[in-house]
Structure formats: C-alpha cells, structure tokens
Amino acid sequence: MxxxxxxxxxxxxxxxxxxxxxxxxxxxxxxxxxxxxxxxxxxxxxxxxxxxxxxxxxxxxxxxxxxxxxxxxxxxxxxxxxxxxxxxxxxxxxxxxxxxxxxxxxxxxxxxxxxxxxxxxxxxxxxxxxxxxxxxxxxxxxxxxxxxxxxxxxxxxxxxxxxxxxxxxxxxxxxxxxxxxxxxxxxxxxxxxxxxxxxxxxxxxxxxxxEDLLICRRYPDLCSSILPRTTLGLVSVIIPTLNEEQHLAQTISPLLENRNVEIIVVDAGSQDKTIEIAKELGARVIQSRQGRGLQLNVGAAQARGEVLLFLHADSLLPANYFSEIWSILYQGGIAGAFNLKIDSELPGIRWIEWAANIRSRHRQLPYGDQGLFLRAEDFYQMRGFKNWTLMEDYEFCCRLKRRGRILLSSAEILSSGRRWEHLGVMKTTVINQICIHAFRCGVSPEIIARLYLRKTGKKSRLAGENIQQHQRDDDIQN
The missing domain is CATH 3.90.550.10 (Spore Coat Polysaccharide Biosynthesis Protein SpsA; Chain A)
Structure with missing residues (x-):
C-alpha cells in the first residue's frame, strides 16, 4: 500500500x-x-x-x-x-x-x-x-x-x-x-x-x-459550478434547428410572454438567419453538431427547467400549453404530449391526424412533432435520447412508457405540413411506416436514416438527419 x-x-x-x-x-x-x-x-x-x-x-x-x-x-x-x-x-x-x-x-x-x-x-x-x-x-x-x-x-x-x-x-x-x-x-x-x-x-x-454533459446532470454536485441547477416551476423549451429562419420567429414569439419559460435553441450550423432571429428574440443559442437526438440532449444538459419540453422549430404550441403541462404531470403522468393538428388541407391529412392521436392516446407513442414534455429529473435518469439521426423520439417513448403513463393533452399543437406537402400524404405515410417497421426489426438507425433521405429525395439535411460518422476522444484519456 x-x-x-x-x-x-x-x-x-x-x-x-x-x-x-x-x-x-x-x-x-x-x-x-x-x-x-x-x-x-x-x-x-x-x-x-x-x-x-x-x-x-x-x-x-x-x-x-x-x-x-x-x-x-x-x-x-x-x-x-x-x-x-x-x-x-x-x-x-x-x-x-x-x-x-x-x-x-x-x-x-x-x-x-x-x-x-x-x-x-x-x-x-x-x-x-x-x-x-x-x-x-x-x-x-x-x-x-x-x-x-x-x-x-x-x-x-x-x-x-x-x-x-x-x-x-x-x-x-x-x-x-x-x-x-x-x-x-x-x-x-x-x-x-x-x-x-x-x-x-x-x-x-x-x-x-x-451532449455527453447530460450524464453529469445525474450527479448534481459533480459540475455544480459549471452546469445549471434545476429551477422549480420553470419550463425549458428546447428547439433543435438547422436553417429554420422561415418558421422560428413564429414558434418562439408566443413563448416570450411567460417568465417561467426558458427558450433554448440548439443550432447545428445554420447558414441562414436562424441564429440571428433566435438571439434577437431573447432565446439562448447553443451550437451543436447535427443530429436531432444529440441536439436535444445538448439543450437538456444545459437547461434550468424543472420540466423539459422538446419542440420542433416549425410547430406552434397551444395558447394554454403551460397549464396543460402541469395538469398532465400533476395527474400522475410521467410525460405528456399535445394533440396533433397538421397545418395543411391536403386530402387525407385529417385521417393522419386522427391516426396519430389514437396512437398517442392508446399506445402511448407520441412522436417528436407533438411537443413531448417530462420532468427533467426523469429525463436525466433515463440518459436522454439516443444520439441518433432518426427514430430517437420513437425509441425514447418506448422506454418512457415502461416507467409510467404518457398522457395526451386535448390541446392542439399545430405542426407544419411541409413534409406531407413535399411528397404527398400516401408516400409520406408509407415511408414513415417503413422506417418504423425497419427499426422494430432491428435495422440500425443509420441505415434507416439513409433510406429516409434517399426516399424523400432531400438534398440538404434537416436537423436530426445528419448521418456522417465522427471521431471521438479515446475513453482512456491521453
């Protein structure tokens, strides 16, 4: 010795x-x-x-x-x-x-x-x-x-x-x-x-x-002088972005009236005015690599809220979202989401809304465009989302519902219909279902993301759709 x-x-x-x-x-x-x-x-x-x-x-x-x-x-x-x-x-x-x-x-x-x-x-x-x-x-x-x-x-x-x-x-x-x-x-x-x-x-x-700093939030005393402490009663709204100048102001503006709301924009290298708009509106902007799952984790790691709300940059929360969040959580739900309303008049789009809300209410599987929210403590203990390019919301909700009920608010979130209008209702639905079934059959999220990008014909990646590999520091520190 x-x-x-x-x-x-x-x-x-x-x-x-x-x-x-x-x-x-x-x-x-x-x-x-x-x-x-x-x-x-x-x-x-x-x-x-x-x-x-x-x-x-x-x-x-x-x-x-x-x-x-x-x-x-x-x-x-x-x-x-x-x-x-x-x-x-x-x-x-x-x-x-x-x-x-x-x-x-x-x-x-x-x-x-x-x-x-x-x-x-x-x-x-x-x-x-x-x-x-x-x-x-x-x-x-x-x-x-x-x-x-x-x-x-x-x-x-x-x-x-x-x-x-x-x-x-x-x-x-x-x-x-x-x-x-x-x-x-x-x-x-x-x-x-x-x-x-x-x-x-x-x-x-x-x-x-x-995004790895999320692990530190499980140990409040570990980085207490670096990472924020949780503020009771505060809701942190975390928005992943990549070139969202056309939608971001409309998404953020209604949130500014509530002093008990913190807005965190996690940007993955926007080339337009996304960052400028977010800062002008008073949101906190954090730079991140691309990938919706890891962007959400980056924001959550530095959030102060007792509750975390994950919001797409092209979605509008209902006017009573704040009270709905606390009502759902006080009812005993481990998490909640909002009733889906798609901003489109395409034929068949109302059926898509109906099916999504039935799935969310009875199977407890809301998707990311429905404004998922839960207590920060539960999110940290679950180690957050997988740092995936696709399917991170589906996988997280599958884990989440094993810990408690995911409740659906009757209040509606208005989600952009741009992806439905890009390919049409039928083709978008088929692609979505192929991705889900592939995931359930064990296909890796990276392969699913490549399939999704190819089938949708996208030339540029939305936040969360970057499939490039990257190198990391070695775990046994040099």
Missing part, C-alpha cells in the same frame, strides 16, 4: 510496488484550450477544462476511498502539467508518472509494461472521462482478473473506459484505430485471435461532446 508523505512530496515508483495489484490512471492536465476541446463550442474553453478537472477529482475520490481498504497501488500517468501541479490536484495518494510515447496506444502500452516489469501480477488501467466509474467497478475489475485474462469496460461510444490484464499483452494496443467508435470491437477481436478469456463490465458513458 502507498504510504503517506509530507506536503509537496508525491509518492515515488518504489513506494507503490508493495503489492502485486496495480491501478493505473491515464489522464491529461485540465488546461483551458488543450483538454476536452470538443466541449468548447458548447460551454467554452474554461468551462471545458473545469469539467475535466471535476472528472479527475471524481475518479481521485473514488480511488482514494477504495485504496484505503484494498490491496493495490495507484499510479497516475499524466500528460501536460508538471509534477507539482499534479500533486496539487491528486495529493500524495498515488505515484505520479509522466506518460511516454506518441500515440495513445503507445502510452498505455508503456505504462502497462512498466507496471508488470515492477512485479505487478494484475494491472487495471482506466481513464478519467467517465463520471460513473465507482469503487464497485474497480473492485469487480480486479476480481475478474482472478479468472480471466482480460477484463474490459466498454464505453457507449465504442471505446472503453477500463482494461485489466493478467500479463503484458502488448498486441492489444497495437494496430487499433484509436479515436474511432471501433476501438472496443477491435480490441475484442485481438483477444479472440489470441485465445484470451475476456470479461466485459457494464457499459458506461464518458464525457467528450456537449
């Missing part, structure tokens, strides 16, 4: 080798502009660095509590900053070791090999990006190494937040496409090819993108 030191004297490597079990923390110093850079567009460089600092402290506190009662030594392998800065952040609870190597794989490999060379028999490596890592996860990792060659904690974005080894398996860190969503799968393939027994831990989310 590492022993105590006097102030300003971190532990040395020699002092951490008393046990054969070693916990290695891979992390980077929280310097503004150089850490959590993908959070910067949403919250700024200073706040991004503060988020990373809080995540490091969260892991530190967990490790310190566990190390006091468990037989393992702790090493912090750091990039950026110096030993004095890391001592101020970590104290004398671990050996502080500068990372060595160019790529992330090299740095992890070097740290692992060094630990085994010092006599370790079981090595667990974890990053500081995941706020959900607790003492049970770490304890379970060491326990699993008694029976398995490798233990790995998959991250929800396709990487991993933890890996444990019984021996120095250098090949597991070579030839991996670090920074992509295939890191976990590639590592598992490597293990299989080498005949290694693997134990997978619970998948967890890490914090890299603005």
């Amino acid at each position: 590492p022993r105590s030191r006097t102030a300003n004297h971190p532990l040395t490597r020699t002092e951490t080798t008393a046990t054969q079990r070693r916990l290695l923390i891979m992390t980077r110093y929280p310097e503004p502009g150089h850490t959590k850079t993908r959070l910067i567009p949403g919250i700024g460089a200073e706040a991004a660095a503060l988020v990373h600092r809080e995540l490091i402290k969260q892991v530190r506190n967990t490790v310190v509590r566990l190390a006091d009662s468990q037989e393992f030594a702790v090493e912090v392998h750091y990039a950026g900053g110096d030993a004095a800065q890391w001592y101020d952040l970590w104290g004398n609870h671990a050996c502080l070791v500068p990372q060595k190597g160019h790529s992330l794989g090299e740095r992890i490999e070097n740290a692992m090999c060094s630990a085994f060379a010092d006599g370790a028999s079981h090595v667990v490596i974890l990053g500081t990006d995941c706020p959900e890592i607790d003492s049970e996860i770490i304890h379970q990792a060491f326990k699993c190494l008694e029976k398995h060659d490798v233990v790995i904690g998959p991250a929800l974005d396709g990487g991993y937040y933890l890996i444990g080894l019984q021996a120095p398996r250098t090949s597991l860190f070579r030839g991996i496409n670090w920074g992509t969503d295939s890191v976990f799968k590639e590592t598992i393939i490597q293990c299989s090819q080498q005949g290694l027994s693997v134990k997978e831990l619970t998948p967890l989310a890490d914090i890299d993108e603005p």
Whole structure:
C-alpha cells in the first residue's frame, strides 16, 4: 500500500510496488484550450477544462476511498502539467508518472509494461472521462482478473473506459484505430485471435461532446459550478434547428410572454438567419453538431427547467400549453404530449391526424412533432435520447412508457405540413411506416436514416438527419 508523505512530496515508483495489484490512471492536465476541446463550442474553453478537472477529482475520490481498504497501488500517468501541479490536484495518494510515447496506444502500452516489469501480477488501467466509474467497478475489475485474462469496460461510444490484464499483452494496443467508435470491437477481436478469456463490465458513458454533459446532470454536485441547477416551476423549451429562419420567429414569439419559460435553441450550423432571429428574440443559442437526438440532449444538459419540453422549430404550441403541462404531470403522468393538428388541407391529412392521436392516446407513442414534455429529473435518469439521426423520439417513448403513463393533452399543437406537402400524404405515410417497421426489426438507425433521405429525395439535411460518422476522444484519456 502507498504510504503517506509530507506536503509537496508525491509518492515515488518504489513506494507503490508493495503489492502485486496495480491501478493505473491515464489522464491529461485540465488546461483551458488543450483538454476536452470538443466541449468548447458548447460551454467554452474554461468551462471545458473545469469539467475535466471535476472528472479527475471524481475518479481521485473514488480511488482514494477504495485504496484505503484494498490491496493495490495507484499510479497516475499524466500528460501536460508538471509534477507539482499534479500533486496539487491528486495529493500524495498515488505515484505520479509522466506518460511516454506518441500515440495513445503507445502510452498505455508503456505504462502497462512498466507496471508488470515492477512485479505487478494484475494491472487495471482506466481513464478519467467517465463520471460513473465507482469503487464497485474497480473492485469487480480486479476480481475478474482472478479468472480471466482480460477484463474490459466498454464505453457507449465504442471505446472503453477500463482494461485489466493478467500479463503484458502488448498486441492489444497495437494496430487499433484509436479515436474511432471501433476501438472496443477491435480490441475484442485481438483477444479472440489470441485465445484470451475476456470479461466485459457494464457499459458506461464518458464525457467528450456537449451532449455527453447530460450524464453529469445525474450527479448534481459533480459540475455544480459549471452546469445549471434545476429551477422549480420553470419550463425549458428546447428547439433543435438547422436553417429554420422561415418558421422560428413564429414558434418562439408566443413563448416570450411567460417568465417561467426558458427558450433554448440548439443550432447545428445554420447558414441562414436562424441564429440571428433566435438571439434577437431573447432565446439562448447553443451550437451543436447535427443530429436531432444529440441536439436535444445538448439543450437538456444545459437547461434550468424543472420540466423539459422538446419542440420542433416549425410547430406552434397551444395558447394554454403551460397549464396543460402541469395538469398532465400533476395527474400522475410521467410525460405528456399535445394533440396533433397538421397545418395543411391536403386530402387525407385529417385521417393522419386522427391516426396519430389514437396512437398517442392508446399506445402511448407520441412522436417528436407533438411537443413531448417530462420532468427533467426523469429525463436525466433515463440518459436522454439516443444520439441518433432518426427514430430517437420513437425509441425514447418506448422506454418512457415502461416507467409510467404518457398522457395526451386535448390541446392542439399545430405542426407544419411541409413534409406531407413535399411528397404527398400516401408516400409520406408509407415511408414513415417503413422506417418504423425497419427499426422494430432491428435495422440500425443509420441505415434507416439513409433510406429516409434517399426516399424523400432531400438534398440538404434537416436537423436530426445528419448521418456522417465522427471521431471521438479515446475513453482512456491521453
């Protein structure tokens, strides 16, 4: 076990080798502009660095509590900053070791090999990006190494937040496409090819993108100086946008009269006057990548409301929406939505409204154009929407109704008829049903989104219809 030191004297490597079990923390110093850079567009460089600092402290506190009662030594392998800065952040609870190597794989490999060379028999490596890592996860990792060659904690974005080894398996860190969503799968393939027994831990989310901050809202004290506290009685209206200058003012203007309403516009790179209009009307504007599900999560992560209302940019809420929201929630519904009215006189459109409202009332499956609302606490506990380009509302409501009743207000929301008028009632309905049945049959949302774009003939993507893949920071922090 590492022993105590006097102030300003971190532990040395020699002092951490008393046990054969070693916990290695891979992390980077929280310097503004150089850490959590993908959070910067949403919250700024200073706040991004503060988020990373809080995540490091969260892991530190967990490790310190566990190390006091468990037989393992702790090493912090750091990039950026110096030993004095890391001592101020970590104290004398671990050996502080500068990372060595160019790529992330090299740095992890070097740290692992060094630990085994010092006599370790079981090595667990974890990053500081995941706020959900607790003492049970770490304890379970060491326990699993008694029976398995490798233990790995998959991250929800396709990487991993933890890996444990019984021996120095250098090949597991070579030839991996670090920074992509295939890191976990590639590592598992490597293990299989080498005949290694693997134990997978619970998948967890890490914090890299603005939408990931939603996870922090489950832990109110984690980023309390960065993210807002919930304000009782406040309703946050979250509107995802992409080139919505023709509709946005009409959608927002009726909401401005109520002081207990917060308006958040999450824009995905509009090239028209959408952002200018939103700011002129007093809405808070947050920049985001494209994707309706992740845009909604970005807004929810930074919302102050006790209730979250998700609204399309081309939909008009009923005049009594505020009282209807509280009436539905006070009736015991876990969530609610509004009766659908489509702004079109196309033949058959009234039948579409009727079918949608029957579905919403009896099957409890309202769609995103019906103004879904629920308490923020429930949304955070459910981890929000999937960061999908399509079907995020359908999947969320399927999860939501397992937790309670989704009630339908008799008040009408007026939704734009533009997509129905673009293709016609019959073709739009057929495409919608194909997407739903494909999803229920297990087709991936990415494939469904491609099908939708092709069938609708759209040359530009609406908010929520971006299907491009993107790279993310690796979960075991470099």
